[in-house]
Amino acid sequence: MSLNQLIEHCKKNDTRAQSELYKLFSGKLFTLCLKYSRNYAEAQDHLQDAFLTIFDKINQYKYKGSFEGWLRRITVNTVLQQYRKEKVFEIAQEENIEDEEIEIDEDTISIEFLLKLIQELPDRYRLVFNLYVLDGYSHKDIAEMLDINIGTSKSNLARARQALVQSIEAYKASQNLQSL
Amino acid sequence: MSDKKHIDRLFQEHFKDFEVAPSDAVWKNIEAKLGEKKKKRIIPIWWKYAGSAAVIALLLTVGIQLFSTEPIERETPENVNTNININTPSSESIKVASDHTTKDEANNENAELNNNSNGIKSTQNTLNSKQKTSTPVQIASSTETTGKMDPHDVESQISKNNNNNTLLANTSESNKTKLSDDTEKNELNIKEEYTKNQNIAENKPEKPQEKGTNLTIEDAIKSSNSIAEEKEKLNRWSITPNVAPVYFNSLGEGSSLDQQFTNNAKTGEINMSYGINASYALNKKLRIRSGVNRVNLGYNTNNVVVYESTAFSSSSSTLENVSPSGGFVSNSSNDGIAVISSENLSEAGKTPETFKSFNTSLNQSFGFIEVPLEIEYTITDKKFGLNVIGGFSSLFLNNNDVYSEPVNGSRTYIGEATNIKDVSYSANFGLGLNYKVTRKIDFNLEPMFKYQINTFSNTSGDFKPYFIGIYSGFAIKF
Numbered sequence: 248m249s250l251n252q253l254i255e256h257c258k259k260n261d262t263r264a265q266s267e268l269y270k271l272f273s274g275k276l277f278t279l280c281l282k283y284s285r286n287y288a289e290a291q292d293h294l295q296d297a298f299l300t301i302f303d304k305i306n307q308y309k310y311k312g313s314f315e316g317w318l319r320r321i322t323v324n325t326v327l328q329q330y331r332k333e334k335v336f337e338i339a340q341e342e343n344i345e346d347e348e349i350e351i352d353e354d355t356i357s358i359e360f361l362l363k364l365i366q367e368l369p370d371r372y373r374l375v376f377n378l379y380v381l382d383g384y385s386h387k388d389i390a391e392m393l394d395i396n397i398g399t400s401k402s403n404l405a406r407a408r409q410a411l412v413q414s415i416e417a418y419k420a421s422q423n424l425q426s427l
Numbered sequence: 428m429s430d431k432k433h434i435d436r437l438f439q440e441h442f443k444d445f446e447v448a449p450s451d452a453v454w455k456n457i458e459a460k461l462g463e464k465k466k467k468r469i470i471p472i473w474w475k476y477a478g479s480a481a482v483i484a485l486l487l488t489v490g491i492q493l494f495s496t497e498p499i500e501r502e503t504p505e506n507v508n509t510n511i512n513i514n515t516p517s518s519e520s521i522k523v524a525s526d527h528t529t530k531d532e533a534n535n536e537n538a539e540l541n542n543n544s545n546g547i548k549s550t551q552n553t554l555n556s557k558q559k560t561s562t563p564v565q566i567a568s569s570t571e572t573t574g575k576m577d578p579h580d581v582e583s584q585i586s587k588n589n590n591n592n593t594l595l596a597n598t599s600e601s602n603k604t605k606l607s608d609d610t611e612k613n614e615l616n617i618k619e620e621y622t623k624n625q626n627i628a629e630n631k632p633e634k635p636q637e638k639g640t641n642l643t644i645e646d647a648i649k650s651s652n653s654i655a656e657e658k659e660k661l662n663r664w665s666i667t668p669n670v671a672p673v674y675f676n677s678l679g680e681g682s683s684l685d686q687q688f689t690n691n692a693k694t695g696e697i698n699m700s701y702g703i704n705a706s707y708a709l710n711k712k713l714r715i716r717s718g719v720n721r722v723n724l725g726y727n728t729n730n731v732v733v734y735e736s737t738a739f740s741s742s743s744s745t746l747e748n749v750s751p752s753g754g755f756v757s758n759s760s761n762d763g764i765a766v767i768s769s770e771n772l773s774e775a776g777k778t779p780e781t782f783k784s785f786n787t788s789l790n791q792s793f794g795f796i797e798v799p800l801e802i803e804y805t806i807t808d809k810k811f812g813l814n815v816i817g818g819f820s821s822l823f824l825n826n827n828d829v830y831s832e833p834v835n836g837s838r839t840y841i842g843e844a845t846n847i848k849d850v851s852y853s854a855n856f857g858l859g860l861n862y863k864v865t866r867k868i869d870f871n872l873e874p875m876f877k878y879q880i881n882t883f884s885n886t887s888g889d890f891k892p893y894f895i896g897i898y899s900g901f902a903i904k905f
Contacts, residue, residue, distance in 0.1 A: 277449040380435045
């Protein structure tokens with residue numbers, strides 16, 4: 248069955264097709280959720296909500312643009328909506344900071360560790376970092392999605408980078424200590 | 428420095444091919460929620476229909492009320508009509524007068540038309556005092572003419588004028604000569620009347636309005652009275668306990684029990700339905716009604732062989748959509764009952780050990796609590812009334828059994844159908860006949876056709892269940 252046929256069946260609420268679609272995309276979308284969420288459990292909740300939204304709105308998908316892109320957008324929006332409910336974005340306005348070139352040594356840093364770092368970032372830093380760095384949204388898009396201004400978005404990104412670098416440096420220091 | 432990387436690139440590269448599968452629990456949750464949604468959606472769909480039906484009913488009501496207001500105004504007292512009749516010729520006279528250029532012609536015409544309208548006045552005794560007071564000039568002129576001539580002459584003059592008037596309408600030229608043939612007196616009268624008539628003509632634009640308002644106030648009172656009477660007459664609410672024989676069958680060939688019975692002969696069963704309906708009259712033509720009915724339905728699948736089986740596993744020959752309910756049956760021998768269509772018997776090549784009976788029929792019976800929502804449109808509303816009924820019913824399953832029924836033998840409970848939905852719907856159409864026994868009580872007879880929607884899942888063949896009921900009952904109006 249081609250992807251389009253599968254989508255057609257999903258549009259008719261065919262349970263088997265829905266299961267198939269889930270199998271195809273759950274891995275990618277779960278990874279996406281993991282990056283945007285605070286932890287594993289929350290990511291699962293977000294994935295569940297995202298798929299329910301996807302099956303609910305699949306009739307609105309008109310084969311314009313890639314299907315995966317559409318799925319990712321819905322997933323990201325689902326997560327953002329959740330955070331909007333929690334009023335995560337309403338952080339007091341902070342002074343903008345300059346974005347400096349941050350470079351780090353790449354050694355044996357595991358993906359799990361990086362994921363953990365992202366998840367441990369404050370909510371808005373995490374969202375902005377994900378949106379900008381990993382999912383290629385512009386600051387303008389992010390500002391609209393999170394209902395913040397562009398300056399804030401840039402500032403949040405810089406802080407996110409700083410925090411990540413600090414964490415990585417600290418980790419490395421501890422590694423070095425251990426190896427000594 | 429090559430291992431120094433911008434932090435963005437570090438994350439981008441690491442996450443590029445990163446993929447984690449979620450736990451199975453997530454899909455199970457999603458599946459469960461999707462199932463919930465499907466169940467929940469059944470009702471909103473029904474409400475959509477109900478909603479659209481309500482909108483249609485509302486539009487019809489508004490439409491009918493708009494249309495029915497016009498006739499009410501027209502029906503109002505005959506005085507109005509006569510008055511309008513009188514008004515029209517005089518207003519025409521103004522028009523005609525303005526159309527003509529020469530003074531003489533206008534003069535003649537006005538005078539004659541004036542007389543003409545006087546003539547109408549004298550012949551119509553039904554005039555009310557208001558009309559008389561509103562046209563004092565005309566009365567004055569008529570009295571003048573009568574003062575100078577005796578009634579017969581007036582009449583003859585009127586008839587002459589009438590003639591002249593018609594002739595005027597045809598030819599204004601010949602009119603002149605005809606007029607000149609008239610007596611001097613008449614001419615004088617005409618002249619006098621002309622001046623008066625001019626006054627009238629001047630006053631005319633206001634007068635019809637005055638008349639109009641006067642009359643409409645009267646009308647308004649009268650029509651409002653008639654509306655009030657109407658309201659008193661219309662019993663908006665009625666309650667109807669009813670009972671009906673109902674016949675169930677399928678429109679197409681098919682079976683709700685098992686695929687093998689698709690082509691078996693089936694006979695519908697006649698059962699009973701009873702309940703109570705309440706209806707509310709939106710207006711004279713439309714009633715909306717609802718209620719609660721208990722309805723039992725059933726049908727037989729014929730040419731079936733039922734046998735006790737120990738050799739065959741139950742899966743091979745039990746019915747697709749029937750679950751044997753062990754707890755209900757005390758007779759343990761029923762556990763091994765197998766059912767097979769006699770048409771399939773030879774093909775299947777199975778030789779059941781002991782036939783319980785040949786030529787048995789399978790009886791499926793089920794009952795619902797029916798909640799209809801229907802609209803009644805009245806076609807005639809005399810001693811015998813006729814109306815059309817349309818609407819929907821919600822059917823809540825409350826009885827569901829399958830029996831085997833040998834030609835001569837006792838019924839055996841087999842189990843219950845698994846494919847009847849707890850809540851299903853039907854589209855209803857019917858005719859309502861009613862006979863007014865007294866002012867407060869009607870006898871109703873309503874043949875109804877109800878097409879079931881969504882009642883069975885997993886049917887085989889072309890199974891389209893419906894039932895027909897002839898509902899009778901007494902409607903008590905209040």
